[in-house]
Amino acid sequence: MDVRGSQECTEVSMASWNYASDITEKHRKVKAAAQLKYAAWQKEAWESVRKWSGKWETLSDPFLRRQFKFMSILGTAALPKQDLEKYNNLVTEMSTLYSTAKICEYKNPKNCKLELEPDLTRILRSSRDYGELEHVRKMWRHQTGRRIRDHYKLFVKLANKAAKLNGFDNMGDMWLYPYESDVFRSDLAELWKQLMPLYQQLHAYVRRKLRENYGEEHVSRRGPIPAHLLGNMWAQNWGEVYDLVIPYPGKVSVDVTPQMVAQGYTPERMFELSEAFFVSLNLTRMPEEFWQHSIIEKPQGRDLVCHASAWDFCNGKDFRIKQCTDVTMNDLITVHHEMGHIEYFLKYKDLPEVFRSGANPGFHEAVGDVLALSVATPKHLHEIGLLEEVQDDPEADINFLLSMALDKITFLPFGYLMDLWRWDVFSGKTSEQDWNCAWWDLRYKLQGIKPPVQRSEYDFDPGAKYHIAGNVPYIRYFVSFVIQFQFHKALCMKAGEYDPLDPSKPLHKCDIYKSTEAGNALGDMLQMGSSKEWPEAMAALTGTRRMDASVIREYFKPLELWLTDNNEQHRESIGWETDEVLCTSEEVREKPEGKSTSTAGGAPASGTLLLLGLTLIHLLKLTFNRLLY
DSSP states (O other), X not given: OHHHHHHHHHHHHHHHHHHHHSOOHHHHHHHHHHHHHHHHHHHHHHHHHHTTTTTGGGOSOHHHHHHHHHHTOOGGGGSOHHHHXXXXXXXXXXXXXXXXXXXXXXSOTTOOOBOIIIIIHHHHHHOOOHHHHHHHHHXXXXXXXXXXXXXXXXXXXHHHHHHHHTTOSSHHHHHHGGGOOTTHHHHHHHHHHHHHHHHHHHHHHHHHHHHHHHOTTXXXXXXXXXXXXXXXXXXXXXXXXXXXXXXXXXXXXXXXXXXXXXTTOOHHXXXXXXXXXXXXXXXXXXXXXXXXXXXXXXXXXXXXXXXXXEEEOSSSSOEEEEOOOOSSHHHHHHHHHHHHHHHHHHHHTTSOGGGOSOSSHHHHHHHHHHHHHHHTSHHHHHHTTSOSOOOOSHHHHHHHHHHHHHHHTTHHHHHXXXXXXXXXXXXXXXXXXXXXXXXXXXXXXXXXXXXXXXXXXXXXXXXXXXXXXXXXOOHHHHXXXXXXXXXXXXXXXXXXXXXXXXXXXXXXXXXXXXOHHHHHXXXXXXXXXXXXXXXXXXXXXXXXXXXXXXXXXXXXHHHHHHHHHHHHHTTOOSSOOOOOOOEESSOOOOOOXXXXXXXXTTOOOTTOOOOOSOTTOSSOOOEEEOOOO
């Protein structure tokens, strides 16, 4: 069964890769057929396991018992064939609408070929034109979310039907199954409670700096921050506005993008640099197939899913990354993240198929990021020739910590609310009539941001995010952002780079580069895959079985003290409040912007479909997708 399962997995993975990397009708048909064939095999295997119901639970071998436990959940393949085909097509169509969306240029509305990657991302990163930023954000949502909303209605019904066939109340509950905890949601709420004070101090500081740049008519003293001013299409992290909020501009910049460009960096060189870091830890090199088959630059003349992802083809030798890499420090970090997935694949490739996944989904997301915490340090950037000098002074430290916080801390509420929203949608707590306003209620309450223009239930802003359109669970990223700091602390102590009793070795300066002790400890945990419950894997590396946000507060303690003092000096209000109505059930009529409200050139035909990853399968997480930092 394990051999055949791997073979079937390879076939459907290849079909999915071919379509995601070259969106054509031919590839869609092949992929759709492969998905149905794989689902049929899964159902066949599941029926075999069901014959052991009531028996496998009493098996004395915990390894075998755990295999049966995993195989007893079929996932969406439990749907009747006709419903499964509808479900696959819906996810495919939503993903296609997202991946092929284009909008018109702000100052040249006749050019309607602007894509998310790289066009819109670059505009949001570099433009400081309030009107242009508003236009880009608004029109992206017109071309994605609005067109996805009707599909999402039927998708929710079919997803919940699949969950019920697996014994769950709704799809949200089924998504939480891999975390193997009855109190997981309350644990998450407690983690956010621990982190909120730091986020609120950072929010207040950034709001003041943006107000100084854009004026109080755009950024108020006590209100939420306009989301389009934060440098990112979803305001999920704020690193691209670092130049506007840097505490001490006279210090050496920790954004080494200009140095990368000046030194002639290419995407290939960025991937080689990432591999060198893994190898320095005594971890596994990328196999030959990786370099032969990965897509690391956006090819010309074809549509593809640019969202960065890592792929396991289930045969123990073929592992790939697909990423439309830009030569920036952000993408250098993303390369390490995606290669972290590949390293995890390599370490557990010899386990039974059902255990070839992370200890929990958050573990998989954390592996590359924990290395990136070292890569981003001034010490390491100097080591690899991207930073001329390492300044040993408190002001330089604050600059560095703020740059890290704009990436790590600002993401936390977004990473939390994405699935808070979906859980309530799946459970019915949030009705169809309130989907978009419930979304903005969470974004206001947790993130303290607001849309640039009033939203309505005619819009569907969640669908402007890949993971909603592509049906990728998201709480894994919140979990990852917590546990990666726990992993980092443990690895730094093993490397001798961090000592809580030695002020000269603070956690935020740790670089585990070339530490085989740290690498061996990490590799031992990765080899476990999901063969053990995640608290055991956590304990093997960190010595604790629980997620703990206090390590994040420890890492950012110098910055938190500085922010608190700085906000007090400027009498900045902590938190946010507003009398504005951010979202209404009525359609909001907007003034047209030239041709920007029309369907942009290159919009997909109704028959063009896409499905990235094997998200229909609960047991086997073959593809691990990543928002670009």
